[in-house]
Amino acid sequence: MYGSELIEAFREFKRIWDPQWKMNPGKVIDPYRLDENLRLIEYHPLPVETTFQFPDDKRNFSRVAYRCVGVGKCRSDSGTMCPSYMVTHEEKHSTRGRARLLFEMMNGEVITDGWQSEEVHESLDLCLACKGL
Numbered sequence: 001m002y003g004s005e006l007i008e009a010f011r012e013f014k015r016i017w018d019p020q021w022k023m024n025p026g027k028v029i030d031p032y033r034l035d036e037n038l039r040l041i042e043y044h045p046l047p048v049e050t051t052f053q054f055p056d057d058k059r060n061f062s063r064v065a066y067r068c069v070g071v072g073k074c075r076s077d078s079g080t081m082c083p084s085y086m087v088t089h090e091e092k093h094s095t096r097g098r099a100r101l102l103f104e105m106m107n108g109e110v111i112t113d114g115w116q117s118e119e120v121h122e123s124l125d126l127c128l129a130c131k132g133l
């Protein structure tokens with residue numbers, strides 16, 4: 001989009017006004033690699049037994065855990081989804097928050113104690129299983 005001369009000018013401007021590179025890092029100047037922040041690159045889920053079969057996800061719960069794309073529709077105060085979030089306004093009580101915790105639980109790096117995790121329990125505890133959309 002911008003020629004190298006302009007990129008250099010942007011870089012010079014940023015070096016003066018944002019010396020610690022805090023604003024919009026990885027954008028336009030020294031951009032991140034395309035695959036640098038893709039969470040599935042480092043996704044090595046542990047196998048789990050589940051009662052439900054998840055036929056739309058190759059019968060694999062770890063695939064279910066990364067279905068959420070994070071747009072945050074579940075954080076609205078209207079409609080059905082997500083009643084527990086509507087009460088607490090806490091990310092962990094939103095559908096997105098739960099999906100993220102299950103993803104981390106499946107990945108086993110951040111949450112290392114699986115279904116025994118207090119964080120996962122706390123997050124799922126207020127889920128009404130309402131299947132809100």
Ligand code: SF4
Nearest residue numbers: 082127128130131132
């Ligand atoms: S099923 Fe659980 S996560 Fe989904 S909208 Fe209902 S309370 Fe929220």
